Amino acid sequence: AQSVTQPDIHITVSEGASLELRCNYSYGATPYLFWYVQSPGQGLQLLLKYFSGDTLVQGIKGFEAEFKRSQSSFNLRKPSVHWSDAAEYFCAVGGKEYGNKLVFGAGTILRVKS
């Protein structure tokens, strides 16, 4: 069965600093991978996705993520964090064998200090 681990419950970074949020997944075949962001009181917004091809994917708001099959990871990065990036971030995994279901990680809350 699929599973997703986001090891960090909270992360605090200074504005302008770089960011990396970790995501590890468990899935036997080629996964479909997603990062979503949720601001307080809002739904989830898709940041980026990986289905196949180039393992470094670019998303919205200056985010990127790299798929590393050998490490079963799909970490999210941003070179310079803005105060408006403070939110909760969710990694999710799907796969062809699971139809259109996604499994989500528990989320990482990002705090940005000025």
Added chain:
Amino acid sequence: ETGVTQTPRHLVMGMTNKKSLKCEQHLGHNAMYWYKQSAKKPLELMFVYNFKEQTENNSVPSRFSPECPNSSHLFLHLHTLQPEDSALYLCASSQFRTSGSQNEQFFGPGTRLTVL
């Protein structure tokens, strides 16, 4: 309206009440989902509808009753809920392909439910 909308945004109900949550997607998708988001817990998939047919019921108690009259609308009927059912209920939609390829899900803003 664009994207996925949900009404009401906030709902307070007693344990003996009956209420319904509504979701509408304006994206032309053919799959819709209900999720439950509780504090300090991962997002829980509740129900999946593909082409208006329910394809997933993730062991959800019968006090939650979904309805999907067409591909654009999804309801969650609530009755005799418990305080532990208080949560953010999120609706999502996607374009489902029988070939097995997967598309991203688009989420609504959610309904914050409080059960007294």
